[in-house]
Amino acid sequence: MEVHQTDSLQLPGSVVAIGAFDGVHRGHQAVIREMVKNSRLEGVPSVVYTFDRSPRSFFQGAQVLTTPKKKIQLMEDLGVNHIVLANFDQQYLQRTADDFIEEVSLLNPLRIFVGDDFRFGHKRTGDVTLLKQHFAVPPIPPVRSMDGERISSTRIRELILQGKQEQALPLLGWT
Template identity: 55%
Template sequence: MKVHEANQGLTLPGSVVAIGAFDGVHQGHQAVLRQAVERSRQLGVESVAYTIDPPPRCRFQGSRMLTTLQEKLDRFAVLGLNHAVVAHFDERYAARRVDAFIRELTALNPREVIVGQDFRFGRNREGDVALLRRHFPVRIVQTVCCADGQRISSTRIRELIERGEWEQSTVLLGWPLSS
């Protein structure tokens, strides 16, 4: 897998792009990423994970990161992605207008963009799936729930870890948790 910094001019003749913070690369994220890999193979194009580091919740709210950037990239590679684009998330990136993000994605020539149901982007989370659909074909991956019916999320996994429920957090992650 090739790793690229955002805004460094990566262009592709065609791609399927999965977008997200992917903190923990938990089972919900894995569903998004696996779908990107599968669709890219069906379409004969490259698969791309576009991620931000650190995750916004960690950067601005002080939440614990579930995975380091390297762990995240290693998991992307295991899942079979061809490329990872990493955007450094800071105040400047958070202030980006939605059109700047759309321009950056356009250079990847996405045949399809794959996101989770709650996907937002741009300054103040102004961009949403409807806006993304004006520019690209978008596929939304449905929420992944665990056996008890609760949504799998990085926030929930953090809460489990804080309560010392390591086994359950590992189940939701789908990977062993690093300490």
């Protein structure tokens, strides 16, 4: 597996998953496994586009669930071929939605997997609808825990802050 900076990877074809992937929890794992499966069926590399820190931690000071090093290791274990690790900082925040689409276009994605609440670009002006105007974006149903609640990094953070690690750990799925 190779790790790249933004704008440094160009591919003739790929299948891509984009997101913060903080925690690489069971929901993230399902998305990444589906992306890797699709890339293998298509005979093209799998690419995860993610960030060195989650936007939520940047803006809100939220607890980070996985370091970049741990995140990379977990994704490698899931069979990902390439990771684009964007430096989420003030400069990155100035990029427009069109800048982001242009960068992702360098990967020539056959499909892009994102969460239904995915936003991108300066002031979050880009969304799944805009992404679908440029790329094939198949729907991904949310992964739910045994109690029927959606598995999310926010939920895991809340459980940890409440001292409920025994409830958070199964949601991560890798500890």
